[in-house]
Amino acid sequence: MRESKKQVINLLCLAVGLMVLSGCASDHPQSIFNTAGPVAESVKGIFMFTFWLAVVVFAVVASGLTYVLINFRRHPDKEGSVPDQIHGSVKLEAIWTFIPILILIAIGLPTYNLIQELDTYQQPQQDDLVVNVTGYQWWWKFEYPELGITTANELHVPTGRRVILNLNSADVLHAFWLPRVAGKRDLIPAQTNQLWFEVDDPGIYLGQCAELCLGAHAYMRFRTVASPAADFEKWARAFNQPANQQAAKGDAAQLDQGKQLFMSKGCAGCHTIDGVSMGVTGPNLTNFGARTSVAAGVLDNTPENLARWLRDPQEVKPTNKMPTLWQADDPNRDQEIDALVAYLESLGADKPELMATIQAGR
Ligand code: CUA
Numbered sequence: 001m002r003e004s005k006k007q008v009i010n011l012l013c014l015a016v017g018l019m020v021l022s023g024c025a026s027d028h029p030q031s032i033f034n035t036a037g038p039v040a041e042s043v044k045g046i047f048m049f050t051f052w053l054a055v056v057v058f059a060v061v062a063s064g065l066t067y068v069l070i071n072f073r074r075h076p077d078k079e080g081s082v083p084d085q086i087h088g089s090v091k092l093e094a095i096w097t098f099i100p101i102l103i104l105i106a107i108g109l110p111t112y113n114l115i116q117e118l119d120t121y122q123q124p125q126q127d128d129l130v131v132n133v134t135g136y137q138w139w140w141k142f143e144y145p146e147l148g149i150t151t152a153n154e155l156h157v158p159t160g161r162r163v164i165l166n167l168n169s170a171d172v173l174h175a176f177w178l179p180r181v182a183g184k185r186d187l188i189p190a191q192t193n194q195l196w197f198e199v200d201d202p203g204i205y206l207g208q209c210a211e212l213c214l215g216a217h218a219y220m221r222f223r224t225v226a227s228p229a230a231d232f233e234k235w236a237r238a239f240n241q242p243a244n245q246q247a248a249k250g251d252a253a254q255l256d257q258g259k260q261l262f263m264s265k266g267c268a269g270c271h272t273i274d275g276v277s278m279g280v281t282g283p284n285l286t287n288f289g290a291r292t293s294v295a296a297g298v299l300d301n302t303p304e305n306l307a308r309w310l311r312d313p314q315e316v317k318p319t320n321k322m323p324t325l326w327q328a329d330d331p332n333r334d335q336e337i338d339a340l341v342a343y344l345e346s347l348g349a350d351k352p353e354l355m356a357t358i359q360a361g362r
Helices: 002-024 038-071 090-119 229-239 252-264 303-311 333-346 352-360
Strands: 129-136 139-144 149-152 154-158 163-169 174-177 184-187 193-197 203-209 221-227
Touching: 038 090, 038 193, 129 154, 129 174, 129 184, 139 154, 149 154, 149 229, 154 229, 163 174, 163 184, 184 193, 221 229, 252 333, 303 333
Parallel strands: 129 163, 154 221
Antiparallel strands: 129 139, 139 149, 163 193, 174 184, 174 203, 203 221
């Protein structure tokens, strides 16, 4: 009996210890406490206010309870006597009804105000950047209607400017969540939800689908690249160059073979590269070489990682819908993958500064 009690206590200590330790990570790129914009800042403000109010309530209730437990415990010399009965005391009933009402009002009013502020449909102002976001199992499409740009898994925004997202889903429920910058909102098929945010400082902010959407839900990530207005415009301009002009990096014969493979291996049926193909079921790959990640934020976009992804997509991101394009015993596999990697990486502008930022942020 005593032995089993000891075991239970040990297990409890272990569980509490693990919970405390789990808060010790020095790297928390998706922490809502490390805010990077006014929307996240206001949400954090409400959270902290509610938290400290809860701390005060806990302190008052716990000290009252402790006082009662100590002062009114059973006394040997009062054995058998019944304490004063306070059942039906109007004064006490009124106090413990009234105080919670005040607490709820104190929390409810600012929360309601903030919900109104963040929720109201904001008719885009001239200066706003509008992005249409569509969730797919398990990646993100980002369209900039005013700029004529469609991209995937990497949301580029200028700093200090309001961004309005129109959120939609192509299949099941997803949720857009960019913890350091914005709140969280569902993406629902055949319904447009809105979310707006602003980013204060340049940088790369990690986002994540926050609604269980089966399969690779945990790998349905995205990156938000916030840059000063001039850099954002540079990025947008690079997008509107024809793809064949971009493909000028590397060995011409290899790039040509890569492009042929892109057409013949079936990639073109699912992916768009402006001026090359028009597939729509997979992420748009125009300007892919300038992107920082492969497989919706799962791997950094390096030639090695892209080759790993093409060789066995299921190994990188289990259950995703990208087919395996080469049999394991195909003698041409490695050579062809190298050519396809060279072609895809040649699309678009360079990305060294961005990659350095991401790596520095780790
Ligand atoms: Cu999309 Cu979870």
